[in-house]
Amino acid sequence: MTAEITPELYGIIEEKGIEEVSLKETHGSPKAVFGLWMAANVEFATLTTGALATCLTGLSFFQAMRSILLANLIGAVILGYFSTFGVDYGRPQMIQGANWFGPLGNRLPSLLNFFGGFSWFAVNTTAGAYALNLVLHTGLIPAALGMSVVQIAIAVVGYDLIHAAEKYLMFVLVLAFLGLTFIAVRHLGLSAPANPQTIAQMGGTSGAFMLSTAIMVGYQVGWIPYSSDYTRYLRTNNDAAGVKKTVFTYAFWGALISTVWIEGLGALIGSSIPFFSKPSDLLTVWMPEWFKLPFLVAVILGTISANIINIYSATMSILAVGIKLKQHVASISTGIIGAVISAIVINSFVESYTNFLLVLGYWTMPWIAVTLLCHKTDRVSRLPVSAAFVAWIVAVAGSVPFWDQQLYTGVFAASHPQFGDSTFIVSFVIGAVMYMLLTKPAPARLAAAE
Incomplete structure (x- = not known):
């Protein structure tokens, strides 16, 4: 059945929600996803x-x-591939899962992604609030609330304004962070040594490396459940393979270049300070005075560029849960929740952020494994319920002994600290294996019907 075109509110505000994009509604260039993911990161x-x-x-x-490159290669490949699903299905990423996890089972990962979306909003708003406070001396909470209003307004308008905003924000942000890169490398060099005492506390070099990689994977895969949201209007029945190839290429390079560059820059700056408890600690004393104001402005703009994506995709997820709201109302509600969370965690940023990144990967990696197999293979459940949902739940539960973070340390992680937090590997493998065990090839007649 061909989806109907959904009118925009006042001719401006997108009200498509989670409905399938019709061929009449398709527009935009697949190359735009490069700027989108560059600006987001x-x-x-x-x-x-x-x-x-x-x-x-x-x-x-x-x-x-090495940790940053490994993690983001993995994440960028997955992000690029999942972005092509928008061309295939013309729907937001999380609503696609109803076909595989079942209408009821799909609500749980959608709810978790909604939680991730407003939590990311809170994280980014907190970072931006520190910058805005340094510029205007407004106080942290008023700064966070002020930024929230701007971000919510852009996300409410929807898909087209988000793509347009990211296109122009990318140039400003790239210039600002190129300046910071030049200053940092000139001041610090590239030979920052390891800290033996800290590494020992991590279970040795291997444990520290695995923990670092898990954190970086958690950051990158946090975007995966959003990916089709920004390609669904590229749905086509004309050279779909060519469009998907372009989408993959530009999403992959946009995500990889931005994360490896900026995380690498962060690693360099992080190696120069003994500890940081809030984002503004990274604005170090060696930063020239003339550069601080334009860079702080760039930090504020960068917060906006990331958060308009977080609000929009969290909105898609809460609609996928089954909450009956207009799209713009759901966007406003999501932003308000994120603003409240930001105000709560604003004084314990680093601890909350580290735990959040790890937890994000705990549910997302097995969901990725199962969703990939559902999309690529033609199999049916051996169970009277969704095999995809059961495989995902088993994978999350089975990975608990490997968790290694401040909120909870699993039995395996506690007794083998040299492995660090290997949950992202273990849960992915368990999810894939369980799905294959719980399904069987679809009968030929079903395959033909599909």
């Missing part, structure tokens, strides 16, 4: 993530760079 939260690789785990700069 060339920002202060990405810098903060990279700083954890050296400041938190004690790795040297070059050890941290």
Whole structure:
């Protein structure tokens, strides 16, 4: 059945919601996803993530760079591939899962992604609030609330304004962070050593490396459940393979270049300070005075570039849960929740952020494994319920002994600290294996009907 065109509110505000995009509604260039993912990651939260690789785990700069490159290669390949689903299905990423996890089972990962979306909003708003407070001296909470209003307004308008905003924000952010890169390398060099005491606390170099990689994977895969949201209007029945190839290429390079660069820069800066408890600690004393104001402005703009994506995709997820709201109402509600969370965690940023990144990967990696197999294979459940949902739940539960973070340390992680947090590997493998065991090839007649 061909989807109907959904009128926009006042001719401006997108009200498509989670409905399938019709061929009449398709528009835009697949190359636009490069600027989208560049702008989403060339920002202060990405810098903060990279700083954890050296400041938190004690790795040297070059050890941290290997971790960052490995994690983001994995994440960018997955992001690029999942972005092509929008061309195939013409629907937001999370609503696609109803076909595989079942209408009821799909609500749980959609709810978790909604939680992730407003939590990311809170994380980024907190980072931006520190910058805005340094510029205007408004106080942290008023700064967070003020930024929230701007971000919510853009996300409410929807898909087209988000793509347009990211296109222009990308150039400003790239210039600002190029300036910071030049200044940092000139001041610090590239030979930052490891911290033996911190590494010992991580279970040795291997444990520190695995923990760093898990954090970086958590950051990158946090975007995966959003990916089709920004390609669904590229749905086509004309050279779909060519469009998907372009989407994959530009999404992959946009995500990889931005995260490796900015996280690497964060790792370099993080290696120069003994500890940081809030984002503004990374604005170090060696930063020239003339550069501080334009860079702080870039931090604020970077917060906006990331958060308009977080609000929009969290909105798609809460609609996928089954909450009956207009799209613009859901966007406003999501932003308000994120603003409240930001005000709560604003004084315990680093601890909350590290735990959040790890937890994000705990549910997302097995969901990725199962969703990939559902999309690529033609199999049916051996159970009277969704095999995809059961496989995902088993994978999340089975990975608990490997968790290694401040909120909870699993039995395996506690007794084998040299493996660090290997949950992202274990849960992915369990999810894939369980799905294959719980399904069987679809009968030929079903395959033909599909």
